[in-house]
Amino acid sequence: MNEYLKSYFPVADIISNTFGNCCEVVVHDLTSPESSVVYVANGNITNRRIGQSFDHLVRQVLLNKKFKNDSVSNYYFEGPNGSHIKSSSALIREPDGNVVGMICINIATNLFEDLKSFIDTFLSTEKDSIFLQEEEVQPDIMSVIDSIIAKTIGAYDPQGLSRKKSVEIVKFLDEKGIFLVKGAIDKVASLLGVSKVTIYSYLDEAKGKR
Structure with a gap:
């Protein structure tokens, strides 16, 4: 594992603790694509485990039209048992600029679906293609x-x-x-x-x- 990524483990914990049981944070080591997951805070949202590989990096992050400044916020994917996951991801660079990892914040939105007035804003998505040509x-x-x-x-x-x-x-x-x-x-x-x-x-x- 790239040692630089360890500095992001406390960041993952504090984000997950702030948002509670509905929030999961995953740190990936992109220098080891086949076993990129190196840290998981509250892995109950997507059942992420250390040693697994990334799933959404290319399709939902790098090829997303909203990807700017090494990050993209508020894209959706389907989690275990059809759960709805709202996610934001950012690349991690070493001081020399090399991309070595990614941190992903995954929030289960099912808990909010009864809050209709809030959901209209919280779950709004664009209907046109989000992927880059x-x-x-x-x-x-x-x-x-x-x-x-x-x-x-x-x-x-x-x-x-x-x-x-x-x-x-x-x-x-x-x-x-x-x-x-x-x-x-x-x-x-x-x-x-x-x-x-x-x-x-x-x-x-x-x-x-x-």
Whole structure:
């Protein structure tokens, strides 16, 4: 784990304690994408556990039109048993500017759904697409995504990878939304030392189409 992230653990605790049982705070280490969760304060909201990977980083955070100044606030996703989760996330940078992690605040909103007058404001969302088009992805966001790809594949020797493990790596990256970004398949193919056609075949196999 990146030691710099430990300074955010008390921050996670104080936020969770302030908002109570409806609030969960998760700290991710993005230098270890496959086991990015390194700290959880009140993990009962999404059942997050240390050692798990991120779920919403690419789709809901980095590709969100509201993502500015390394953060995005008030996006929604569905939690366990259909619960409604309101979330805000921010990237964590070391003093030299390198992105090493992310802190996420998750609030279960089901408790507020009987408060109709409050909910009209609290749960308001935009109906148009919140996702960036490929040409709108900022260079800095691309560097984060490139780092996730490199860190995911970099732990292995491409020449020594079995097809099964290669399929697992491609499936992981696909599930995390990496291939929503233009050029990601080319980068993965290059790092694995295979062609784009092979990556597509891995994707088909991962999805049970072969």
